[in-house]
Amino acid sequence: MFGLTEGGSSVLVRVHHFYHYFYLPVTDGIQPEALAEAINRRLWNDKTVPRDRTVVTNVEITTKRSIMYFIPGDPEVKFYKITLLNPRHTKDVARILQRGGLSVKKPNDVTAKLPELPTFESTLDYLLRFMIEVGLVGCSWLTLPAGKYTITEHKKSLLQVEIDVHANDIIAHNPEGKWLRTAPLRRLSFDIECAGRKGIFPEPEHDKVIQIANYVWDHGHKKPIAQVVFTLKSCAAIVGADVVSYENEEELLSAWARFVRLTDPDILTGYNIVNFDLPYLLDRAAQLKVADFPLLGRMIGQPTTMRKTRMSSSAFGTHESHAFSMHGRVIFDMLQLITREYKLRSYSLNSVSAEFLGQQKEDVHYSIIGDLQRGDEQTRRRLAVYCLKDALLPVRLMDKLMSLTNYMEMARVTGIPLGWLVSRGHMIKVVSLLHRKSHLVDLLIPDIKRSGPEGGGGDGPQFEGATVIKPEKGYYKDPIATLDFASLYPSIIMAHNLCYSTLVRPVHLAHMKPEDLSKSPSGASFVKRSVKKGILTKILEELLAARKQAKKDLKAAKDPFLQSVLNGRQLALKISANAVYGFTGASVGKLPCMDISASTTAYGRQMIDNTRLEVEKRYKGATVIYGDTDSVMIKFGNGKSLEECMRLGEEAAEAISSIFPKPVKLEFEKCYYPYLLISKKRYAGLLWTNTEKYDKMDCKGIEAVRRDNCRLVANVISSVLEFLLKKRDLQQAISMVKKVISDLLQNKIDVSLLVVSKSLTKTDYENKQAHVVLAEKLRKRDPGTAPAIGDRVPYVITKGRKNEPAYSRAEDPLYVLERNIPIDNNYYLENMLRKPLERIFEPVMKSSVNSLFVGEHTRTISVVTPKKGGMAKYTKVRLKCLGCKAPINEGALCAYCVPKEAEHYTKNLNTMVKLEKAYSSLWTECQRCMGDICHDVLCSNGDCPIFYRRRKAQIDLNAASEKVSRFGLDW
Amino acid sequence: MHSLEPTPPNGNGQESHPTVRVVSEIDLSPAKRFILPKKKKYEPQYAHVYFSRLKSLTAHVLKSAKLTFGEGEEGKLQYSKRIADIASKDEMETVVVGVIFRHMKSKPSILAQYDVPSHELIPAPPDRATCTYPRDDDEVFIEDEYGRCALDLSQLDSAVATLSLVTGFVLALKGHEDRRTGSFKVNAISYAGQAPQKSLPELPGDKFICITSALSFGKADGDVLAAELLMEFLRGSAGEDPEGSTCANIVQLIVAGNSVPQLEDTESGPSAVLAAHRPLKSGEKERVAAPIVEVDRFLSVIASSLPVAVMPGEADPVNYLLPQQPFHRCLLPSSSRNENLARVPNPFECSVDKRVILGTSGQPVTDFALYEDQSSVMKDGKEAGKLRPSGEKVLDILTLMLQNRHLAPTCPDTLASFPFSDGSDPFVLESTPHVFFAGNQREYASRLVRTPHVQTQASSGSSMDIDGVQGGEKTVRIVSVPRFDETGQVVLVNLRTLDCIVREFALTM
Numbered sequence A: 001m002f003g004l005t006e007g008g009s010s011v012l013v014r015v016h017h018f019y020h021y022f023y024l025p026v027t028d029g030i031q032p033e034a035l036a037e038a039i040n041r042r043l044w045n046d047k048t049v050p051r052d053r054t055v056v057t058n059v060e061i062t063t064k065r066s067i068m069y070f071i072p073g074d075p076e077v078k079f080y081k082i083t084l085l086n087p088r089h090t091k092d093v094a095r096i097l098q099r100g101g102l103s104v105k106k107p108n109d110v111t112a113k114l115p116e117l118p119t120f121e122s123t124l125d126y127l128l129r130f131m132i133e134v135g136l137v138g139c140s141w142l143t144l145p146a147g148k149y150t151i152t153e154h155k156k157s158l159l160q161v162e163i164d165v166h167a168n169d170i171i172a173h174n175p176e177g178k179w180l181r182t183a184p185l186r187r188l189s190f191d192i193e194c195a196g197r198k199g200i201f202p203e204p205e206h207d208k209v210i211q212i213a214n215y216v217w218d219h220g221h222k223k224p225i226a227q228v229v230f231t232l233k234s235c236a237a238i239v240g241a242d243v244v245s246y247e248n249e250e251e252l253l254s255a256w257a258r259f260v261r262l263t264d265p266d267i268l269t270g271y272n273i274v275n276f277d278l279p280y281l282l283d284r285a286a287q288l289k290v291a292d293f294p295l296l297g298r299m300i301g302q303p304t305t306m307r308k309t310r311m312s313s314s315a316f317g318t319h320e321s322h323a324f325s326m327h328g329r330v331i332f333d334m335l336q337l338i339t340r341e342y343k344l345r346s347y348s349l350n351s352v353s354a355e356f357l358g359q360q361k362e363d364v365h366y367s368i369i370g371d372l373q374r375g376d377e378q379t380r381r382r383l384a385v386y387c388l389k390d391a392l393l394p395v396r397l398m399d400k401l402m403s404l405t406n407y408m409e410m411a412r413v414t415g416i417p418l419g420w421l422v423s424r425g426h427m428i429k430v431v432s433l434l435h436r437k438s439h440l441v442d443l444l445i446p447d448i449k450r451s452g453p454e455g456g457g458g459d460g461p462q463f464e465g466a467t468v469i470k471p472e473k474g475y476y477k478d479p480i481a482t483l484d485f486a487s488l489y490p491s492i493i494m495a496h497n498l499c500y501s502t503l504v505r506p507v508h509l510a511h512m513k514p515e516d517l518s519k520s521p522s523g524a525s526f527v528k529r530s531v532k533k534g535i536l537t538k539i540l541e542e543l544l545a546a547r548k549q550a551k552k553d554l555k556a557a558k559d560p561f562l563q564s565v566l567n568g569r570q571l572a573l574k575i576s577a578n579a580v581y582g583f584t585g586a587s588v589g590k591l592p593c594m595d596i597s598a599s600t601t602a603y604g605r606q607m608i609d610n611t612r613l614e615v616e617k618r619y620k621g622a623t624v625i626y627g628d629t630d631s632v633m634i635k636f637g638n639g640k641s642l643e644e645c646m647r648l649g650e651e652a653a654e655a656i657s658s659i660f661p662k663p664v665k666l667e668f669e670k671c672y673y674p675y676l677l678i679s680k681k682r683y684a685g686l687l688w689t690n691t692e693k694y695d696k697m698d699c700k701g702i703e704a705v706r707r708d709n710c711r712l713v714a715n716v717i718s719s720v721l722e723f724l725l726k727k728r729d730l731q732q733a734i735s736m737v738k739k740v741i742s743d744l745l746q747n748k749i750d751v752s753l754l755v756v757s758k759s760l761t762k763t764d765y766e767n768k769q770a771h772v773v774l775a776e777k778l779r780k781r782d783p784g785t786a787p788a789i790g791d792r793v794p795y796v797i798t799k800g801r802k803n804e805p806a807y808s809r810a811e812d813p814l815y816v817l818e819r820n821i822p823i824d825n826n827y828y829l830e831n832m833l834r835k836p837l838e839r840i841f842e843p844v845m846k847s848s849v850n851s852l853f854v855g856e857h858t859r860t861i862s863v864v865t866p867k868k869g870g871m872a873k874y875t876k877v878r879l880k881c882l883g884c885k886a887p888i889n890e891g892a893l894c895a896y897c898v899p900k901e902a903e904h905y906t907k908n909l910n911t912m913v914k915l916e917k918a919y920s921s922l923w924t925e926c927q928r929c930m931g932d933i934c935h936d937v938l939c940s941n942g943d944c945p946i947f948y949r950r951r952k953a954q955i956d957l958n959a960a961s962e963k964v965s966r967f968g969l970d971w
Numbered sequence B: 001m002h003s004l005e006p007t008p009p010n011g012n013g014q015e016s017h018p019t020v021r022v023v024s025e026i027d028l029s030p031a032k033r034f035i036l037p038k039k040k041k042y043e044p045q046y047a048h049v050y051f052s053r054l055k056s057l058t059a060h061v062l063k064s065a066k067l068t069f070g071e072g073e074e075g076k077l078q079y080s081k082r083i084a085d086i087a088s089k090d091e092m093e094t095v096v097v098g099v100i101f102r103h104m105k106s107k108p109s110i111l112a113q114y115d116v117p118s119h120e121l122i123p124a125p126p127d128r129a130t131c132t133y134p135r136d137d138d139e140v141f142i143e144d145e146y147g148r149c150a151l152d153l154s155q156l157d158s159a160v161a162t163l164s165l166v167t168g169f170v171l172a173l174k175g176h177e178d179r180r181t182g183s184f185k186v187n188a189i190s191y192a193g194q195a196p197q198k199s200l201p202e203l204p205g206d207k208f209i210c211i212t213s214a215l216s217f218g219k220a221d222g223d224v225l226a227a228e229l230l231m232e233f234l235r236g237s238a239g240e241d242p243e244g245s246t247c248a249n250i251v252q253l254i255v256a257g258n259s260v261p262q263l264e265d266t267e268s269g270p271s272a273v274l275a276a277h278r279p280l281k282s283g284e285k286e287r288v289a290a291p292i293v294e295v296d297r298f299l300s301v302i303a304s305s306l307p308v309a310v311m312p313g314e315a316d317p318v319n320y321l322l323p324q325q326p327f328h329r330c331l332l333p334s335s336s337r338n339e340n341l342a343r344v345p346n347p348f349e350c351s352v353d354k355r356v357i358l359g360t361s362g363q364p365v366t367d368f369a370l371y372e373d374q375s376s377v378m379k380d381g382k383e384a385g386k387l388r389p390s391g392e393k394v395l396d397i398l399t400l401m402l403q404n405r406h407l408a409p410t411c412p413d414t415l416a417s418f419p420f421s422d423g424s425d426p427f428v429l430e431s432t433p434h435v436f437f438a439g440n441q442r443e444y445a446s447r448l449v450r451t452p453h454v455q456t457q458a459s460s461g462s463s464m465d466i467d468g469v470q471g472g473e474k475t476v477r478i479v480s481v482p483r484f485d486e487t488g489q490v491v492l493v494n495l496r497t498l499d500c501i502v503r504e505f506a507l508t509m
């Protein structure tokens, strides 16, 4: 075990005398000793172990029960408890027994062949077995009593102290009261820069690692302990940071590995380090044969290894990832964590820090990185400052999102080590809970043959969330009260005592008293709580009680750090409680039981239905307009005030709760007023929890987060919602939309609103997609800066030639800006704006939605004349009068317009003034963002809302100023 | 018109009859540095401005720091060539020179505008005029071309720290690096000190320049008569003049911006001042002539008897980025015909009888004041929410600008400016003027700043001096020129004595 003392010294505790074991149902007449002997012999014969090695050290008979099924009379069953010397052989031994055919000598010297037998708990991880037995949970404290341990002289690890102890002497503490505090885990956040070749994403076979920036920062501390950047070639000093430079790359890599060993962090973090930085470093070091580089773990002489894995989950599909063995350090990649827990438009570090830290981040494109590296110590310093920023952001994100605190609490609540939360799927949490509880009541968990991919584990049953009450689409001007079932699935499981251990098999039904049973709407039967309380019920009761307590403590807590710990705790408890249902339904999980999960959802549906009946029975004129998985939306009637609806909602929740078994509880929390119901799981409304002021505008399932939408769509939709919900003004919403459409068709929409971006992946090359075709085009234009695989390709759709398909009309937004290339406005209207707008207006306008897209405002005018090809350069552009466009030879106006010079002058001046304002605020913003006022901004962050706009302001202002200049200056 | 022909000096001003105007030698050519090239490039980034500012000022700041703090001494005090180098100086007392950058959360920011819910598809730039920069957790940095360093100001008097450490000043700071926080703990500040000043040749008699600002012709509640009175006064026909021959001795009028009122509606912008240039719609007949026409008329009348320099200001129909360029001829058609009228830029500098007069229409001062502690800036009753500094504060700010040799330090960060890139920052003060003013202020105030002769230890590197040695005695009249539309006041500066008086024109007189 790796840990810290209260004082912050790192300790390695080596536990001795703890042996792994598992269970097997007893076969009559076979003695434990004979079984042990038979297994050992078989292992020798199979040459799994050498002849002198005893694998199974002990077999004894115990009485337990299986967790599966309630058997009438609930009899105890005899099991062999098979103990092994080394946990490594567990699988082999279990397999021998599962396959059957093992010859065992009976006492009467007859040899019996064992049939295929189910094993129990052989798949439980050795470490978890140990923790359960000792009563230890993840990230918690333990005491080693004085005199019961020995300190090792000859250390095998980098930790400050190494201790040997007997398993029985460990005292584990529940993370409560004085043991609530967390240890100040040391974090090392790092980021690397590689010198790419022009136009090619860096590859470890060719491209050097040129910088590694690091922040060392203990968890819970206000300031970092160290900021260090390792650079290849000299680099000018940076205030507040240590700069260490090397002339050759091998030295750089080996120095960094030394640095990791020296600072000896508990946690290694960064952004995309699992799939970029770490693999790159390891591959590069292998390429350069830096032998001591992989020694990044805490055990002396044990190199870090890496293997490719496939992670699959319903949320992200299957994707490649890496797994590392790095003893004693948890690899906590903020990118993985954020993709797992937040749904965002983009997961680039830029967008994520804009989203959570409220700051844009200047982004230096890797094609420039090479130039900066080849420059002098000043340009390399520039790069180092940038790299340091990228190393800092992950830690700041971690703190801002409370990720580490929350994960540590999750480790405590579910009882698993911190590292498993990061590296394994969701299932392991429930596995741990289930084993812990079963262990206490002598229930055994059968081993299930697993199929399906390793590591991930599905996310739960797919038949959940069937809509129970079809949505009555519409725009509701009356308040809509929402009744929610609090923790629906957990409370159903508890209310009906659903569990593995209470499920009765059909064959046994006849032997049971009907009053002891309850039959679920899906047809499965469970014994009542009075007969036997289910394990799941017990687990859930404890989790929910603990959550109540945590919330109470949270209210009382004063210290902000403790508050965050307690908040993390209650969140972890909630998540864990909800995970139980998913666990029972995961078909590739550790212990799926469709009878439980199907019963749970069936009860849920029934409850929603009953609620509807009850509401409509009790309240005249009330209708339930929509019912989702765990909530119903009620319209109490026309003309009811918000206050009245809240009162009625409160009352209904109270009254209807009583028709359901405890602890099912219906709660009234909010009203939507007004409410726009678009379709199932798509709605928006102003959310009220008091009558004074609405809390917020709540939108579910509505456009705008999708990255392949341009900003225009998001902005228009949110404006429409503002008008409809906040102002309750349909007319204004309509005229706003018409104005946008008209502006769009007349080229008045800022290009920055029209940019779409998609990332270029390997497999994209075959099919004709806009971003792929464009990437190819860009490569021909300039291989140096063209996007490479993994890059996002931003583009806009231009008019192009007649009949040219849309995918080949994609163009680089900057190129479009600079050359004044016309945009295909119709494409944006038809393919981007139309659908979302129709969806949102349909409930409001019904069949007249189409009027948005026809009429006066849809007239197009084309004003932009493309300056295409080489010829344009040589044909002289005739000057035109700025008043009437008549051709003129010089100056600004034709003779006819000269009398109105002041008017025309002012008009042009106004345009320029507006652009000047935009120009200066945009460019000063970038200068600030860069965090440096004496150097040019090099940013390539296309995710930033002003990235294209600032370039456009430049171009437009130059043009406007040129026009104003034509009026002449007389100084 | 490039500059007015220098008029031969009339040596006998004192004896002349009130209607015979005293004339002076007026040289407008110093204003040329504020005129932008015909072909303007809005391409280079703002970094160049800071960079050239550092280039022009670092040597001066360093020199004066050595006078203040003493030369470097092994083991005791050292001068760090680059800010980045302090990291290696082991907390020893160190002097660094660089440009200040104050990071304030509530500076007007266009990115912040994106978070404000609005019906605009794309947010408009923030209105700088209505912003304040409240200052609770500012972070202050010093930066040179090699890097920036956070400052720890806990050892400084907070008022000093606030007023002196404003974005854009080039300063020398003494202190040491705090290894723990990586910031530089400042214990003393040193300025460049005033630039050299041309010596002031004797004038035989009193001569005045008159400075006014914010005439705001056409302002809804404007006092039309006050402007008439001012006009009469300047033409010398105001009847009994209590100051005796003052008005006949006025040799130049400077209009320091805002001849037309600020328009609420940004959509119509400066064009509304031109309303009368359009054919009037029915029902508009009785409206008074457009503001700019009034301005033109006023200037024509004055220019017929007195040289006038008209500077643009924030509200005027010219470009927005500083330096603002002169009014276009077509906006002031009749007055432009008079040779006596000079349409000049803002900022503006000229010399009148070898007195160097420099000033702005007030934006640099107003913006600077926004960095101030709010409590020290008085709230203006009329325009709620808009903070404008008191006269004394304006003078303090002007003094600081002189000491730091820069007349618009907050350009380009919070004060919009042209992206200069030719390696020069025209707002750097290469020399100290004799009269330094800021127009469009809330109230009149004035102060004579005398800098006594400083004994230089080593005057070897004084090649920058114009006349006399660097550190010679300097005298500057600094003036906060009040808004005429609010106070009815104009300022008269006596070029012989640099004395300053204020005259008020209002119906109540």
Ligand code: SF4
Binding pocket: A360, A361, A362, A363, A925, A926, A927, A929, A930, A937, A939, A940, A941, A944, A945, A946, A947
């Ligand atoms: S575009 Fe400007 S503000 Fe946006 S990230 Fe880049 S430098 Fe920062």
Ligand SMILES: [Zn+2]
Binding pocket: A191, A192, A193, A271, A277, A390
């Ligand atoms: Zn990186």
Ligand SMILES: [Zn+2]
Binding pocket: A881, A882, A883, A884, A885, A886, A893, A894, A895, A896, A897
């Ligand atoms: Zn014309």
